[in-house]
Amino acid sequence: MSVPQEFVAVLDFGSQYAQLIARRIREHEVYAEILPHTTPAAQLRGGRAPIGIVLTGGPASVYAEGAPRCDPEILRLGVPVLAICYGMQLACLLLGGDVRPAAGREFGRTRARVLDAADLLEGVPAETTVWMSHGDAVDRVGADFRPLAATDNCPLAAVRHRSAPVYGVQFHPEVTHTVEGGRIFRNFLYRICRARGEWRTASLIERAVAGIREQVKDAGVVCGLSGGVDSAVTALLGHRAVGERLASIFVDNGLLRVGEREAVEKTFREALGLRLRTVDAAERFLEALRGVTDPEEKRTRIGHLFVDVFAEEARGIPGARFLAQGTLYPDVIESVSAHGGPTARIKTHHNVGGLPAALPFGLVEPLRDLFKDEVRRMGTALGLPEDLVWRHPFPGPGLAVRVLGEVTRERLATVRAADAIVREEIRRAGLERHVAQAFAVLLPVASVGVMGDGRTYEAAVAVRAVTTDDFMTADWARLPAEVLATISSRIINEVRGVNRVVYDVSTKPPSTIEWE
Ligand code: XMP
Numbered sequence: 001m002s003v004p005q006e007f008v009a010v011l012d013f014g015s016q017y018a019q020l021i022a023r024r025i026r027e028h029e030v031y032a033e034i035l036p037h038t039t040p041a042a043q044l045r046g047g048r049a050p051i052g053i054v055l056t057g058g059p060a061s062v063y064a065e066g067a068p069r070c071d072p073e074i075l076r077l078g079v080p081v082l083a084i085c086y087g088m089q090l091a092c093l094l095l096g097g098d099v100r101p102a103a104g105r106e107f108g109r110t111r112a113r114v115l116d117a118a119d120l121l122e123g124v125p126a127e128t129t130v131w132m133s134h135g136d137a138v139d140r141v142g143a144d145f146r147p148l149a150a151t152d153n154c155p156l157a158a159v160r161h162r163s164a165p166v167y168g169v170q171f172h173p174e175v176t177h178t179v180e181g182g183r184i185f186r187n188f189l190y191r192i193c194r195a196r197g198e199w200r201t202a203s204l205i206e207r208a209v210a211g212i213r214e215q216v217k218d219a220g221v222v223c224g225l226s227g228g229v230d231s232a233v234t235a236l237l238g239h240r241a242v243g244e245r246l247a248s249i250f251v252d253n254g255l256l257r258v259g260e261r262e263a264v265e266k267t268f269r270e271a272l273g274l275r276l277r278t279v280d281a282a283e284r285f286l287e288a289l290r291g292v293t294d295p296e297e298k299r300t301r302i303g304h305l306f307v308d309v310f311a312e313e314a315r316g317i318p319g320a321r322f323l324a325q326g327t328l329y330p331d332v333i334e335s336v337s338a339h340g341g342p343t344a345r346i347k348t349h350h351n352v353g354g355l356p357a358a359l360p361f362g363l364v365e366p367l368r369d370l371f372k373d374e375v376r377r378m379g380t381a382l383g384l385p386e387d388l389v390w391r392h393p394f395p396g397p398g399l400a401v402r403v404l405g406e407v408t409r410e411r412l413a414t415v416r417a418a419d420a421i422v423r424e425e426i427r428r429a430g431l432e433r434h435v436a437q438a439f440a441v442l443l444p445v446a447s448v449g450v451m452g453d454g455r456t457y458e459a460a461v462a463v464r465a466v467t468t469d470d471f472m473t474a475d476w477a478r479l480p481a482e483v484l485a486t487i488s489s490r491i492i493n494e495v496r497g498v499n500r501v502v503y504d505v506s507t508k509p510p511s512t513i514e515w516e
Pocket residue numbers: 299330331334347348349350351393394395396397437471508511512513514515516
């Protein structure tokens with residue numbers, strides 16, 4: 001695969017945000033590559049030298065035994081370094097500073113004052129909001145460093161070395177809550193690293209297509225379509241890479257939303273002209289989920305059965321040895337520890353962690369390093385219809401993870417009906433593009449209500465609507481009260497067996513977007 005000349009090396013110390021950093025850099029049209037923190041300085045010199053190096057955050061404390069360190073020579077290469085959070089603490093330590101547990105731990109939004117608006121913080125207002133997430137902080141930096149910004153708890157929120165082009169920020173410029181994060185990356189890339197900016201969406205497409213060709217050679221590929229933008233882009237990339245050797249299959253697992261199967265068939269057959277086979281496997285999925293209440297168990301069973309169904313279907317396709325999936329980066333990071341970093345496992349997304357080891361296919365995952373908005377841009381560039389590009393994401397395990405407790409045909413019908421109302425009212429209010437996801441969750445509790453003159457004892461439905469750019473962090477959507485009122489009264493009136501509707505006002509983290 002061709003590697004672009006101009007790139008930034010992101011040295012990963014086990015941050016949840018390493019890929020987010022890479023994507024922020026790509027957003028500014030510079031290619032970024034994530035490398036292990038153990039990468040020797042020699043590798044970053046000479047022919048494939050990066051124009052800049054980012055040291056990520058990480059869960060360790062720099063003084064803890066076995067805390068990951070980088071080759072100290074990296075800081076003396078003369079290549080500009082942006083060291084974030086743990087990375088900053090490490091860089092300061094390696095260059096003679098003093099790191100210790102901060103007087104107050106800082107998590108979340110914090111006000112920062114800019115002390116020096118030269119290069120890195122150029123154009124950043126004197127007071128700005130940054131996102132902090134640390135226990136330790138740099139205490140003293142010695143005469144070699146200059147403070148650039150401070151917060152109430154952290155007098156060294158941003159620093160720069162006086163002679164080497166080494167910058168440190170204690171906050172996280174890569175998350176959207178750091179209001180000026182984009183500008184800080186832009187300053188780093190264009191003012192400090194002198195980037196030319198040659199990386200475009202077209203490069204992502206070319207790279208993905210070349211990657212698929214190289215991986216599958218002359219074998220056939222089966223693509224699992226879910227109806228969402230991720231699998232649609234995967235199918236189109238696959239089609240571009242191997243043409244008619246790509247066969248698309250849509251599994252109706254019975255866990256879909258209202259009208260979903262029909263919409264998928266119409267779009268892919270009629271609008272995009274792909275060869276598409278629909279498999280009706282609803283009964284088998286329901287059977288596999290019978291009596292299961294544990295969320296991880298649900299995901300694993302669905303994942304296994306999904307692969308079984310695929311394997312059966314694919315037998316009929318000569319030469320098919322690969323399965324193409326639209327796994328995105330956020331699915332990967334929250335399931336396994338990517339790049340060997342010590343990232344914590346949160347939940348198994350079914351198209352990643354739930355796959356059995358003896359998978360009869362090689363996996364083709366061209367979107368594995370990408371975020372939703374990057375995939376959407378690719379979709380537009382590949383000619384996907386806008387409504388598909390902007391469709392809200394829907395989890396692989398479908399409504400099964402929105403029916404808390406046992407998944408039965410009846411409970412699925414309940415959540416499906418409530419979900420249709422939520423989405424319809426969001427659309428009617430013109431809010432579809434303002435929320436990233438909106439859905440209903442059937443809770444495993446009954447509560448008392450009164451209908452007419454009688455007492456009811458029925459299920460509760462939670463409504464969840466979130467805003468987010470990247471699905472790694474999310475906020476609950478401030479839906480207008482009238483919209484919530486309509487959703488609530490329609491669900492209670494129209495969906496049998498529900499007498500209470502609640503609105504979920506939790507952010508991610510610490511909650512997740514889905515309830516399971
Ligand atoms: P969470 O709940 O982890 O969700 O905050 C983040 C995003 O991922 C979607 N999601 C999934 N997508 N397979 C998928 O393809 C899955 O198993 C899965 N689980 C969650 C979720 O809807 C949200 O957009």
